[in-house]
Amino acid sequence: GESVGLHLPTLSVQEGDNSIINCAYSNSASDYFIWYKQESGKGPQFIIDIRSNMDKRQGQRVTVLLNKTVKHLSLQIAATQPGDSAVYFCAEINTGNQFYFGTGTSLTVIP
């Protein structure tokens, strides 16, 4: 089955710096990818998504990059703020619409 992993389990950044969180996926046929944010004591929240026919998508302070050649997904957060502290994980959705979730990277923003 699919394997979705994250390169680093924890990441600490200074407030105001940019953050980059990475995700590797295994199924080259996957069609759709989503980044979720999970704050302590809460359920995962949708941040941004990208279809496989795109290589970049931007939202408010967030950018997702998709490199299909190496099956790599990244989430960039610009000007990281204390409220960005959370666990971030990616989800890979295959052509059968099955979701596979990564284990998450814990982002800590240092004031």
Place this chain on the structure above:
Amino acid sequence: EAQVTQNPRYLITVTGKKLTVTCSQNMNHEYMSWYRQDPGLGLRQIYYSMNVEVTDKGDVPEGYKVSRKEKRNFPLILESPSPNQTSLYFCASRPGISLPYGYTFGSGTRLTVV
């Protein structure tokens, strides 16, 4: 407000005592799912439902039951809980299986079985 509501938020129970975790969504979503989240393992799907009266097993269904009698509700039933079912549980919904939309998650139920 569009949301998935699950109850209770926290539950401590004893081995073998049947329990139900309720889940309700107000978005008219067809697809609902239960996940458990354990450290280092990420979200694993327990059961899912594509519509009323249609349910199917996910990756870790053992020890769980579900029902979907109404579109909005999708309760998770543990007939005889065991300590290995201690976990954080999430109910989630999305519009349909054929649409490229992500899940909306509930706030979670932290279950401890002693």
